Amino acid sequence: MAKKSSKAALEQFKMEAAREMGVDLNQNYNGDLTSKQAGSVGGHMVKKMVEEYEKKMK
Secondary structure, eight states: OOOOOHHHHHHHHHHHHHHHHTOOOOSSOOTTSOHHHHHHHHHHHHHHHHHHHHHHHO
């Protein structure tokens, strides 16, 4: 099985974070999202990345 590209992995991560936040993201166009919704997805992604990094440091 081929390794996922980093872009594909990041896209999957974004979709998972959006689902967890209850934000309905589409694969292509998301111009109908509010700034608050889009920002919450990005913020949640950063939070999850920091948590994962902290786990690895222990």
